[in-house]
Amino acid sequence: xxxxxxxxxxxxxxxxxxxxxxxxxxxxxxxxxxxxxxxxxxxxxxxxxxxxxxxxxxxxxxxxxxxxxxxxxxxxxxxxxxxxxxxxxxxxxxxxxxxxxxxxxxxxxxxxxxxxxxxx
Numbered sequence: 001x002x003x004x005x006x007x008x009x010x011x012x013x014x015x016x017x018x019x020x021x022x023x024x025x026x027x028x029x030x031x032x033x034x035x036x037x038x039x040x041x042x043x044x045x046x047x048x049x050x051x052x053x054x055x056x057x058x059x060x061x062x063x064x065x066x067x068x069x070x071x072x073x074x075x076x077x078x079x080x081x082x083x084x085x086x087x088x089x090x091x092x093x094x095x096x097x098x099x100x101x102x103x104x105x106x107x108x109x110x111x112x113x114x115x116x117x118x119x120x
Contacts, residue, residue, distance in 0.1 A: 026114045027057045033107035036079075045086045050111060055087065057113045058096060065096055069103040069110040077101070080109065
């Protein structure tokens with residue numbers, strides 16, 4: 001039921017800049033500091049197209065994980081924690097969100113959604 005509610009909150013956005021990572025269900029997008037809303041509210045954050053699409057992919061896949069890679073330093077780390085906290089407040093379990101350093105792009109978050117492959 002929770003998954004259905006989340007899907008209703010995050011409709012598919014067609015105008016999203018993303019890069020496939022090789023597997024059909026994997027997804028990558030960037031969010032620059034200039035795209036981040038000033039005085040960010042949960043509603044404003046989730047309105048960011050790249051994040052909306054990432055959450056839709058996360059909630060529609062089995063065993064999916066959303067990784068937030070942040071630019072270096074304390075400010076980047078706090079930014080990633082803010083993203084995670086906003087997503088958790090919307091009902092996404094924190095065990096499905098990982099925060100990692102090293103976005104590789106100054107003042108930019110790298111959002112990755114991938115489905116964990118379970119070997120048999």
